[in-house]
Amino acid sequence: MPASLSGEAVTQLDRSLIAELPPFQGLEPAALDHVLGEARSLRVAKDAAIFEQEEEAKNFFLLLDGHVRVVKTTPDGQQVIVRYISCGELLGIAQALGLKAYPASAIAAVDCVVLAWPGRLWSDFSTRYPSFGADTYRTVGARLQEAHTRVVEMSTEQVEQRVAHGLLRLANQTGKKTQEGVLIDFPISRQDIAEMTGTTLHTVSRLLSAWEADGLVRSGRQKVTVVEPHRLFLLAGGRARKG
Amino acid sequence: MPASLSGEAVTQLDRSLIAELPPFQGLEPAALDHVLGEARSLRVAKDAAIFEQEEEAKNFFLLLDGHVRVVKTTPDGQQVIVRYISCGELLGIAQALGLKAYPASAIAAVDCVVLAWPGRLWSDFSTRYPSFGADTYRTVGARLQEAHTRVVEMSTEQVEQRVAHGLLRLANQTGKKTQEGVLIDFPISRQDIAEMTGTTLHTVSRLLSAWEADGLVRSGRQKVTVVEPHRLFLLAGGRARKG
DNA sequence: CGACCGTTTGAATAGGGTCAACAACTGTGG
DNA sequence: CCACAGTTGTTGACCCTATTCAAACGGTCG
Structure with a gap:
């Protein structure tokens, strides 16, 4: 049961929520307001899915509070935990990888709060706020490194x-x-x-x-x-x- | 023995060499000339290294001809082949991942021809030729996917x-x-x-x-x-x- | 031709997966 | 408050897959 659609808008989103986070660091107050203005805030119960593998990637997310595990499921039902996401990290950034569907599911390990943006804003944000684009490039790079490290560990x-x-x-x-x-x-x-x-x-x-x-x-x-x-x-x- | 420094400039670099390759597709003739003008062409003998793990990432490369294997070596000397690179692919793109050193070695599986650009041109190319930036973003995304697939395979x-x-x-x-x-x-x-x-x-x-x-x-x-x-x-x- | 490298194959071993049963804890409803 | 069901964790016994160890073979190249 994906929770993506069951979120309730929080009345106030304060700039300070995201101002210090790597993806948004150094953005003008006006820019932060713009970014927040496009966001929906969702509460996700423990064990609920933020998004599910294979599902069309309609949104990308930022984890404001809680912990999320990212899980890949094989055709025969075995699960592999790809990574854990901590507060302040982006997740579900399928757009950044040129994907139309999420490559994995994201499950709340505890009750969580996330911000969600429509996927079409990805390219908008990246071009309008270069530091956002640069940071997410680094993020993807770091995750690639991490994945390779993991392959080496599993091999040796x-x-x-x-x-x-x-x-x-x-x-x-x-x-x-x-x-x-x-x-x-x-x-x-x-x-x-x-x-x-x-x-x-x-x-x-x-x-x-x-x-x-x-x-x-x-x-x-x-x-x-x-x-x-x-x-x-x-x-x-x-x-x-x-x- | 890294071969990076032993390359000889080829007299003529023709636009047609790279015009049809994904990273450069759709670039103006003038842009292609600019890109080629900055490139050095290197011949790499079978079993020689194009670059070596841990080495400072001075250049990024395009494989024009041959096959290259990308290898990670653990501290105790075990090797893991991360991937094989085919003609037309970029390699050694440490800059794109925000790295100062190559995370793996690249070894020529057969005699190869590569183009090399100084690393500082990475950001130049990316901003000046948006299609180049977009394509490499896709490349990194695809490699991340691939690495995750590999983790799942190794696990299950x-x-x-x-x-x-x-x-x-x-x-x-x-x-x-x-x-x-x-x-x-x-x-x-x-x-x-x-x-x-x-x-x-x-x-x-x-x-x-x-x-x-x-x-x-x-x-x-x-x-x-x-x-x-x-x-x-x-x-x-x-x-x-x-x- | 001889040395070397890559390959093949057998035998022995062990790491860890599978099967099975049980114990401990959490939470639920009567 | 207790009984019961459903998780989650523990532990033993067994066995199989794949690694380790060892030896030999056949191309290839200098």
Whole structure:
């Protein structure tokens, strides 16, 4: 059930909401007002879709609050988590890639707030506000890099190292310091971690259990805290075998 | 040994060399002359590097003739083939991704001819010739898609399916129809295929032997011909197990 | 012709996926 | 407040795929 159409307009959209975000940084107040004027604000409930794979790409989005996971589903129903999106990031930018349909689904990992713009405004924004175009170019470039890194990891690393890398990445991206260590800031299941790293929930469970016994992490239901990032990092860097 | 600096200027660069290529399509003759005027033409011997991973990104390139493989090397020396580049494609476009160094090495799979431009011209070309900017945006987008597809494959498919997919992709990209079937148009070893698909040369060798016995492919030293693309495709689509 | 590179093939091993059963927790409704 | 259903997580046993190790073969090239 895509939530795209069920959004309610928020009464006031303040410039300060987006003024400091990379895509809009340095824009004139008038420009910010123009951008906001075209936006609709949507609330998306946990586990609801912001957009769905294969769906016509009518809008692009900015995540104002919450966490979103981007998921690709294979024809036979297996899911792969492509990435997690944090506050302030753009998502659903199919237009930037010259696509007519979204290549993946975006699911709210927690209750979220997003801004939505009609896709046709993409080229408008890019040409009218060069810094917007430049920033999104960088974003796409960074995501390409990230995807290649992931291909290399999947090709050369053992499962244990991949899971360690995956956790560290999440901890860096969205980690929240607590007494015990770095807490991953949204509900994440063993299944989710498996879908990020190309393994099964069973293997992830076993690894986390072992690591917990070793004092590297603490974990509970849909919750993971990295207690000793440094030692986990060493584990992630351990030599692979094949090649 | 990077070949970047060993190139010799070709006496004449004709507009027709690049006029029909996507990045430059639709440019005025004067613009084409400008673009060519800034280019250096280089010959790169088989197995030589056009540029090397980590090296400062001084230039970007267009492959005029030959085939190039783009390779990432891990800190412990394992190699992963990111993609193959065919004639008419841009490569080494670190500038477009906002990078100061090349993220991978580019190795000539056969003797090649490339054009090279200084990196600083990237933004110049992009702004002065909008169709150039738009095309490269599409290129980067397509490569991102491709990388994500690869991540999904590596996460969900068995080795046999990945190798089948890899071969089919090569056959489509650079295949040359012959009496026997579709020949992959440059020397490619079992090791290369292994580095594309995240497996070992042994496994690739066994698969090719089995497929050959089955009449799906014909292969020899650094040579592969896909005899029955359709049946290979069925194999590639076969159900995966895990998940 | 001899050295080397790419390839083939066999045998042994192990990483991790599959199958199965259960335990712990959350939330719901009576 | 408790019973029950539905998730999510744990753990053991088994087995299979693909890697590892080892050896040998056949073109190719200097």
